[in-house]
Amino acid sequence: SYELTQSPSVSVSPGQTASISCSGDKLGDKFAYWYQQKPGQSPVLVIFQDFKRPSGIPERFSGSNSGNTATLTISGTQAMDEADYYCQAWDSSTVIFGGGTKLTVL
Amino acid sequence: EVQLVESGGGLVQPGGSLRLSCTASGFTFSSFWMHWVRQVPGKGLVWVSRIYSDGSSTNYADSVKGRFTISRDNAKNTVYLQMNSLRAEDTAVYYCARDLSLSDALDIWGQGTMVTVSS
Numbered sequence: 387s388y389e390l391t392q393s394p395s396v397s398v399s400p401g402q403t404a405s406i407s408c409s410g411d412k413l414g415d416k417f418a419y420w421y422q423q424k425p426g427q428s429p430v431l432v433i434f435q436d437f438k439r440p441s442g443i444p445e446r447f448s449g450s451n452s453g454n455t456a457t458l459t460i461s462g463t464q465a466m467d468e469a470d471y472y473c474q475a476w477d478s479s480t481v482i483f484g485g486g487t488k489l490t491v492l
Numbered sequence: 493e494v495q496l497v498e499s500g501g502g503l504v505q506p507g508g509s510l511r512l513s514c515t516a517s518g519f520t521f522s523s524f525w526m527h528w529v530r531q532v533p534g535k536g537l538v539w540v541s542r543i544y545s546d547g548s549s550t551n552y553a554d555s556v557k558g559r560f561t562i563s564r565d566n567a568k569n570t571v572y573l574q575m576n577s578l579r580a581e582d583t584a585v586y587y588c589a590r591d592l593s594l595s596d597a598l599d600i601w602g603q604g605t606m607v608t609v610s611s
Contacts, residue, residue: 387554419597421537428587428604429529429537434597472537476596479551481527481539 388477390484397490404460406487408473411454418456419474420449422467423486429472433458465491494518494600496588501605504578508609512573514588514602522546522566525591527598528573530584530607538584542591543571556582578609 390410398404408418420433431440433449436456446461456475460467468491473484500512514526528540541562542551550562561574571588585606589598 417596421598423537428601429589429598430601431597431599434592434595434599438595440597440599474537474598479542480553481529481542481598483529483537483539486536 388475388482390473390475390482392471392473392484392487394485395488395490397492398460398463400465400491401462404463404467404489404491406458406460406471406473406489408456408458408484409454410456410475410482410484413454413456413475414452416451416475416477418449418451420447420456420458421472421474422469423472424469432471460489463489463491467491494590496590496600496602498586498588498602498605501586501607503608503610505611506579506609508578509574509576510578510607512575512586512588512605512607514571514573516569516571516590519590519600521569523593525593526562526564526571527589527591528562528571529587529589529598529601530582531587531604532584540586541573545593575607578607580609583607583609 417435421429423429436451437449543562559577564571585604587604588602590600592599
């Protein structure tokens with residue numbers, strides 16, 4: 387079965403750029419999606435189809451996907467961006483989530 | 493306001509059954525595929541099931557296939573998850589989510605309902 391792998395944690399200083407990666411076999415041939423989840427809240431879609439932002443998502447969130455790796459980039463990271471981030475892809479009509487990355491802003 | 497509200501969670505014994513509901517408002521429910529996703533508290537998201545907008549097709553994760561059934565009533569703007577033969581490992585928060593069909597993104601999520609399987 388298809389798997390997506392994420393690093394468990396990433397740390398970034400306020401104002402700096404955070405990069406969160408997601409790897410999977412030939413992931414670049416699929417679309418990647420990213421969700422943000424803050425403690426006690428439901429997930430929020432932040433990037434879809436590799437790089438597109440839903441309305442209301444700040445421009446500092448961007449995405450890319452090539453080869454075996456998709457990347458979520460947060461430029462000028464703010465304290466409010468501290469959260470768990472999950473990548474997602476589709477495989478054989480099923481949804482696959484990565485294990486999640488905890489972003490710490492310190 | 494676009495909204496999804498889940499209900500039906502609770503405590504159930506192993507081997508028991510439970511039916512979750514997710515009621516939508518603020519959008520044309522019958523035009524969208526819908527999903528169920530679960531999350532053990534403190535752990536990651538796990539996809540459970542999907543149903544097409546007209547209910548004509550469904551998909552399931554291997555872990556629930558044959559035990560869970562997804563269905564919908566477009567007249568009631570509601571999607572259901574019938575869960576049978578429940579196991580301790582089914583304990584989780586269950587979210588319903590809307591599939592933004594053209595992009596296949598899960599763009600709207602409910603607040604979740606907790607299911608606890610324990611004796």
